[in-house]
Amino acid sequence: MKSIVRDISLAPMGRQKIEWAKRNMPILSKIEDEFIKTRPFEGIKISLSIHLEAKTAYLSKVLASGGAQMAVTGSNPLSTQDDVAAALAADGINVYAWYGSTESEYQNHIDKTLEHGPQIIIDDGGDLIQALHTRKRDLLPGVYGGCEETTTGILRLKAMANEGVLKVPMMAVNDALCKHLFDNRYGTGQSVWDGINRTTNLIVAGKTIVVAGYGWCGRGVAMRAKGLGANVVVTEVDPVKAIEALMDGFQVMTMDKASEIGDFFVTVTGCENVIVKKHFGKMKDGAVLCNAGHFNVEICIPDLEDLSSEITQSRKNIVCYTMESGRRLYLLGEGRLVNLACGDGHPAEIMDMSFAVQACASQYIATHHNKLKPGVFEIPREIDSKISEMKLVSLGITIDKLTSEQEKYIHSW
Numbered sequence: 001m002k003s004i005v006r007d008i009s010l011a012p013m014g015r016q017k018i019e020w021a022k023r024n025m026p027i028l029s030k031i032e033d034e035f036i037k038t039r040p041f042e043g044i045k046i047s048l049s050i051h052l053e054a055k056t057a058y059l060s061k062v063l064a065s066g067g068a069q070m071a072v073t074g075s076n077p078l079s080t081q082d083d084v085a086a087a088l089a090a091d092g093i094n095v096y097a098w099y100g101s102t103e104s105e106y107q108n109h110i111d112k113t114l115e116h117g118p119q120i121i122i123d124d125g126g127d128l129i130q131a132l133h134t135r136k137r138d139l140l141p142g143v144y145g146g147c148e149e150t151t152t153g154i155l156r157l158k159a160m161a162n163e164g165v166l167k168v169p170m171m172a173v174n175d176a177l178c179k180h181l182f183d184n185r186y187g188t189g190q191s192v193w194d195g196i197n198r199t200t201n202l203i204v205a206g207k208t209i210v211v212a213g214y215g216w217c218g219r220g221v222a223m224r225a226k227g228l229g230a231n232v233v234v235t236e237v238d239p240v241k242a243i244e245a246l247m248d249g250f251q252v253m254t255m256d257k258a259s260e261i262g263d264f265f266v267t268v269t270g271c272e273n274v275i276v277k278k279h280f281g282k283m284k285d286g287a288v289l290c291n292a293g294h295f296n297v298e299i300c301i302p303d304l305e306d307l308s309s310e311i312t313q314s315r316k317n318i319v320c321y322t323m324e325s326g327r328r329l330y331l332l333g334e335g336r337l338v339n340l341a342c343g344d345g346h347p348a349e350i351m352d353m354s355f356a357v358q359a360c361a362s363q364y365i366a367t368h369h370n371k372l373k374p375g376v377f378e379i380p381r382e383i384d385s386k387i388s389e390m391k392l393v394s395l396g397i398t399i400d401k402l403t404s405e406q407e408k409y410i411h412s413w
Helices: 008-023 026-038 054-065 082-090 103-114 127-132 137-142 151-162 177-200 216-227 239-247 301-307 348-371 381-395 404-410
Strands: 045-049 069-073 120-123 145-148 169-172 208-212 231-235 264-267 288-291 308-315 318-323 328-332 375-377
Touching (some): 008 054, 008 082, 008 348, 026 054, 026 348, 045 054, 045 103, 045 127, 054 348, 069 103, 103 127, 120 127, 120 348, 127 145, 145 151, 145 348, 151 169, 177 288, 177 328, 177 381, 208 216, 216 231, 216 264, 231 239, 301 308
Parallel strands (some): 045 069, 045 120, 120 145, 208 231, 208 264, 288 328
């Protein structure tokens, strides 16, 4: 099936980006060397939906080096980089994605990626799995299983499993230690502020930053905001996380109260309608709103539109909503993932670990699918151990090991 990309002539620029990512992803490079020798995906088709930029492209090439026949699409209409998509297509990988796709185009790209007839699914947010279980159910019998990259996607999978409608085994990549402890916290923390800063060109120091949600991603966003000199406020619905945020040195309050004082608002909850009409009505002139959750439902854009007397484009990826009172509120990246809609996503060194988990989890499915039943499965601890050890080696770091006497002591009673 012919690839669907915006402009194949952009391939040389995309190759440069992929090569740069590869140079800074030593774990995945080692896995690529292994896959070239062992060919664990020989004869296997993989359909992948992850934000289509350079790191994802390199993961796709690593899987292909192991014999996989790849079909690739993005997982958000604003996160695909057209030059990277062109580079993959020019190198013979099936690609169905372009930046700024409409909802119908995006769903068509998802469908094309599934029409590849995959044995393995690699998903980011659950759109491939949702389509597979609805309009592409005829493909279910051929699917061995899959991997899910995100917190949001795993929540969707668990909901499907609880209802008894999940028909394939899925590996919870997001829950691997080498993924969420680093990607969600340090990756999100840095890439969110990279996206905000490059888009707004505004100072953070001295500003009040409201972070909605204090999971691993929210922790990272708040931590980096503090490092930039901001006054950080956290809003939460979980009392334990609220106490944790307080003891980490942040103010904790309701969104009703925080909406009156915030200069920047970053939603990181994975839930809908976190900021709504009553909050917009209290915000100060010039407040900046953005989202770092998977779907653009956390900031209620219909409410924002209803309150506005005028909606204008201020600069690329910034829309100004002028209220009847004359106050202006600025929304970044259409309320989509700000680190990808307005930036390049997580640093390569962070995604090196996350995508190493994806590669190893995909290999696990390829070799163990006959033993797996439909459901959501944890990543085997040995995969986490392998990747963390490879990371330390790549950094030139050695650590202590327990002596036999210490091993005996900690396992005795």
